[in-house]
Amino acid sequence: MAQAASDGLVPVVSDPVSIYGQQGWDVEKSRYAELGRKFEEAFGCRPDVLARSPGRVNLIGEHIDYEGYAVFPMAIHQDTVVALRVGGDTLQIHNTQQEQYPAKDFPVDPKQAVDVKQHTWANYFVAAYKGVYDYISDKGMEAPAPSGLQVMIDGRVPTGSGLSSSSALVCASALGVLAVHGTCGLQLKQADIAEFTCRCERYVGTESGGMDQAISIMARPGVAKLVEFNPVRATDVALPPGASFVVANSLAVSNKAETATGRYNLRVVECRLASAVVALKLGLSVCEAVKIETLGQLQRHITASTSIDSFTTCIEAVNEHLHGGEYSISEVGELVGVTLPELFSSSTSSLKVLEAKQAAGKGFKLKDRALHVYSEAKRVHDFKRVCESNEDTSSKLKALGSLMNASHESCRDLYECSCPELEDLVSAALKAGALGSRLTGAGWGGCTVSLVLESKVDAFISEVTHLFYSSKLEQGVITTGQLQGCIFATKPSSGAAVLMRG
Ligand code: NG1
Numbered sequence: 198m199a200q201a202a203s204d205g206l207v208p209v210v211s212d213p214v215s216i217y218g219q220q221g222w223d224v225e226k227s228r229y230a231e232l233g234r235k236f237e238e239a240f241g242c243r244p245d246v247l248a249r250s251p252g253r254v255n256l257i258g259e260h261i262d263y264e265g266y267a268v269f270p271m272a273i274h275q276d277t278v279v280a281l282r283v284g285g286d287t288l289q290i291h292n293t294q295q296e297q298y299p300a301k302d303f304p305v306d307p308k309q310a311v312d313v314k315q316h317t318w319a320n321y322f323v324a325a326y327k328g329v330y331d332y333i334s335d336k337g338m339e340a341p342a343p344s345g346l347q348v349m350i351d352g353r354v355p356t357g358s359g360l361s362s363s364s365a366l367v368c369a370s371a372l373g374v375l376a377v378h379g380t381c382g383l384q385l386k387q388a389d390i391a392e393f394t395c396r397c398e399r400y401v402g403t404e405s406g407g408m409d410q411a412i413s414i415m416a417r418p419g420v421a422k423l424v425e426f427n428p429v430r431a432t433d434v435a436l437p438p439g440a441s442f443v444v445a446n447s448l449a450v451s452n453k454a455e456t457a458t459g460r461y462n463l464r465v466v467e468c469r470l471a472s473a474v475v476a477l478k479l480g481l482s483v484c485e486a487v488k489i490e491t492l493g494q495l496q497r498h499i500t501a502s503t504s505i506d507s508f509t510t511c512i513e514a515v516n517e518h519l520h521g522g523e524y525s526i527s528e529v530g531e532l533v534g535v536t537l538p539e540l541f542s543s544s545t546s547s548l549k550v551l552e553a554k555q556a557a558g559k560g561f562k563l564k565d566r567a568l569h570v571y572s573e574a575k576r577v578h579d580f581k582r583v584c585e586s587n588e589d590t591s592s593k594l595k596a597l598g599s600l601m602n603a604s605h606e607s608c609r610d611l612y613e614c615s616c617p618e619l620e621d622l623v624s625a626a627l628k629a630g631a632l633g634s635r636l637t638g639a640g641w642g643g644c645t646v647s648l649v650l651e652s653k654v655d656a657f658i659s660e661v662t663h664l665f666y667s668s669k670l671e672q673g674v675i676t677t678g679q680l681q682g683c684i685f686a687t688k689p690s691s692g693a694a695v696l697m698r699g
């Protein structure tokens with residue numbers, strides 16, 4: 198029954214210690230017992246299977262996964278656990294925190310559309326459920342007849358904080374649905390699951406890039422991963438000894454639902470427009486240029502290589518061919534040679550972005566967005582190179598910190614995905630002695646990640662608490678009890694797993 202992660206398969210285990218370690222399990226045990234109890238209370242019996250998938254923190258490489266570029270995340274220990282059993286006539290989705298996340302019922306039809314206008318937490322389960330059926334049919338296998346499912350979910354990844362609670366929920370749900378049907382005769386290949394769970398998240402309306410699902414599924418304890426795309430793959434990278442990464446919550450909520458129709462998807466649209474305009478300026482026909490959908494594809498056209506030097510060539514092309522400030526919808530439409538609704542006709546989310554822009558009479562920033570993507574993609578390679586170099590540890594840590602700071606500045610100034618609370622928190626972290634500090638995840642709120650010497654973590658946390666959180670405690674924004682969950686040092690943790698009853 199036990200299946201190892203080293204063979205590229207999602208582990209299927211009966212002993213949770215192999216996932217959490219003994220110390221971790223000692224902490225989690227009571228939570229699992231509570232989940233089992235609540236399941237029994239709701240459905241009158243024990244669950245058949247459980248699946249868990251962790252949140253993540255991205256060390257560097259922000260907003261470039263959807264442009265096809267490698268990123269550098271690691272899994273955190275906080276995860277989402279989904280308990281399931283076949284039963285009833287509907288999908289009964291319950292949550293252990295039922296006041297915050299009330300139970301929802303959905304039909305069993307896997308072809309149902311996810312109602313993105315009625316944004317509810319349980320939509321993520323439905324997205325995963327639909328994705329599983331699509332995946333099985335893509336594999337040419339026979340899907341199990343849709344049947345009722347009884348589901349209880351327990352999520353411990355802070356929501357709206359850029360730590361990817363949404364992907365933890367989607368990935369755990371997808372694995373749970375597969376497992377409850379005996380994996381539907383499929384091997385649970387990590388790369389396959391990472392690919393299709395990324396598509397799942399698009400059912401909820403986000404033009405997701407794939408980083409969060411990939412690391413949630415493919416993480417291994419003790420190592421960060423360089424995650425690359427098309428096809429998705431993850432390479433272990435050892436972090437320098439003595440380095441610790443501290444996650445801190447800015448307490449500004451980064452609202453996924455809002456970013457789904459607004460800021461996040463707008464950036465995806467801006468990058469596509471930048472790619473098409475540069476491609477036309479470089480002499481491609483309209484027909485060819487509109488096929489270039491990402492800055493990654495544009496790079497391959499410009500330089501036929503993705504070496505580190507070629508990022509400089511791309512940056513030069515962007516500086517030469519794009520102007521600063523905004524492009525109006527009509528200007529960009531004239532340049533591209535097809536109307537924007539035509540260009541984005543296959544993406545409902547992008548069409549929504551266009552409608553919103555049109556209604557607001559606003560335009561698109563192309564140059565700054567493209568400059569961020571190419572410089573950030575280069576920083577990810579530099580980060581990996583520093584980790585693997587023979588330099589002494591202190592020079593390495595200094596170099597990594599500088600790259601993180603440069604990444605944050607680019608996110609703030611070129612990609613405009615920071616916010617005042619994140620700025621205050623980054624300044625507090627640098628004052629408190631971080632070697633580097635930056636927003637992590639989509640931004641516009643959520644968490645920062647800071648590189649801190651392991652020996653200084655405790656002093657760092659108390660100084661940031663003093664500089665940033667003490668006023669929040671005084672104002673009653675958070676309680677002392679909540680503080681621990683707001684700022685914590687984290688180590689690379691294990692990826693998703695299926696837990697069968699032993
Ligand atoms: P968040 O919103 O932090 O989970 C999002 C995307 C990632 C990536 C980052 C920015 C989803 C599920 N996640 O993360 O793919 O693009 O923003 O680097 O959409």
Ligand code: MG
Binds near residue numbers: 361363364409
């Ligand atoms: Mg998310």
